[in-house]
Amino acid sequence: MSSDISDKADDSSKVSIWNDPKARGIFFQVILVAVIAYLVWALVDNTIRNLEARKIASGFGFLDTTASFGINQVLINYTEASSYGAVFIVGLLNTLLVAGVGILFATIIGFSVGIMRLSKNWVVAKIATVYIEVLRNIPLLLQIFFWYFAVLRAVPDKRSKASLFDTFNINVTGIWMPKPLPQDGFNIVVIAVLIGIVLAFIVKKWAKKRQAATGQQFPVIWASLGLIVGLPFVIYLISGSPLEWAYPEFRETGSRLRMGFQLGTGLQIIPEFLALLFALSLYTATFIAEIVRAGILAVSYGQTEAASALGIKNSHTLRLIIIPQAMRVIIPPLTSQYLNLTKNSSLAVAIAYPDLVSVFAGTVLNQTGQAVEIIMMTMGVYLTISIVTSIFMNWYNATMALVER
């Protein structure tokens, strides 16, 4: 008997390796990894050998070669004599610019429309519904074309302009406005803004602490606004307004070609950027609006009733009770929309906005023919942008998540 028991006790060690689920699991995983590694190696090796066999240039040396083509929106110092590496930076920054501003606009519009759609006011709710249903059901590329070509034909031509306060001008070449030129001493103002932000955080913490201790409220929003905007403004005035404005030059005489806004004067926002920005933000905002609506509806109505039973104002109910709970539902799908917007910005190529895909994976690829390197770099950039956005949103989600005690 005793021998029987001991037999059973180390049963697992006596079972053949082939029947051991753990060993089997490891075995198949090793095989899978080996197969994937082989496929990757075979693909890379074959590509390199074929590139050599066909005498197609390879390697990253091309990044130092002179680009010798012009780009109509550059955020860094770029001329035709700059290198392909500089083109990469220009394209990357243009992509980040349109994606960043697009995310900001899409979020603001999306949240507003999402809340509007839940409004008890019939007209407001219907306007939101129509906006969402129309825009999210039309392909994005068509919307980009619409904003570009329809609006181009609707605004004044290159030789004339429509102005707002004589400061903001619009015509077919885009929006022209004064360009801020920081003078000596403007650094103080920038420092003041930073100090304002830090102070605003401190005030917020202090106000929270005080409210927890005494129940007294403090107008944090107004105080923060005062610190971040007011403080730098006062310093700006005290330091003698160290900021000058370069107005765009508009010629109304001379040869017809030279009439209109002069290139390189003032601040020009090209219509390609505007069209892409409008299309991306309005399109993505429809999805965000639905996500926001879903999030708000996911918060039980009992919460609202409880809030009104406690005599909390409607606006406070929304801001302090509904939204914080809704955010937990909203943030994960919101992240996907941000990623979509960033990736969709590559449609820029259709309307000549010089984003990464257009200038780098387009023009540079065509001139150098180094498809493998360039597409890999471009994919790497989108991957990095998306992962960074994801990490940030996951962190934000963690801070908003329900803290269980």
Next chain:
Amino acid sequence: MKYKLLSVALGAAIGFTASAATAGTLDDVKKKGFVQCGVSQGLSGFSNPDAKGNWSGLDVDVCRAVAAAVFGDDKKVKYTPLSAKERFTALQSGEIDILSRNTTWTATRDTALGLNFAGVNYYDGQGFMVRKDLGVSSALELNGASVCTNTGTTTELNVADYFRENKMKYEVIAFEKADEVIQAYDAGRCDVFTTDASGLYAQRLKLQDASKHIVLPEIISKEPLGPVVRQGDDQWFNLVKWTVFAMVNAEEMGVTSANVDSKKAGSPADKRLLGVEGNFGKNLGVGNDWAYNIVKLVGNYAESFNRNVGPDTPLGIARGVNALWSKGGIQYAPPIR
């Protein structure tokens, strides 16, 4: 667009694997029964589909002529419309057999891209088109202009060089598709539309009121346009090269699609061209009647030119430098002997 590009890149990787293991392009073409020809997305006179999807044009005729040489049937061609920036990747990856898409022969393209240019079927140069009401009569007056063009073309580089060289300011707006360039120009986004001169005449037809636009006299570059094949396949390279030469030789010898049958009994040179004497087709890997089929089904160079871009077409382009060398132009083909 991103996805399209990715698929081209992916196709490139897979294509390398596949085509590395197979025989020459000519054998592949014979096996599959048609020539896969990369063309533009629609450029009148060069490669343009009609309402029924039938392609025609000067560049299309090269593909038809190659099909005629290989199969004796000019209809055994399948067309792949490509944007300027996709075209080389498509050829490198083996997606197409010939690229015949108003493509400029340059040193980089010939040496660093793994490609070979199989001759020149149209000598072009880059020009500018502007609205008449601008009152501009020379490209040197274009200081401060905004310029619409195509991405991934030599024109984008030439225009940058030209404005820099003449110390003029400019703003370039580069679109992927030729149709979007002309739309943006028509909408007034830019003052100047620039591309190869032939393209200017072709695209001008798409404007709302073509008579309000003029092409400036300056030609700022040399743009020899011709069919392209992959490097390292000499048999296919030879066939495409001699197809172009055969059409030019036929014109020079007065062989047309109308008289090709009677010319079979013509001079010794005619007999060599049309495969009555000699083994020129065999050496190319096709039938000896290759050039006969080309001329019979597609026509000689003059016929192709006049049918697609010549004075009697909407484009109305004169032969100019594209005339035969014997008539004041520079079209010249080595002899078939």
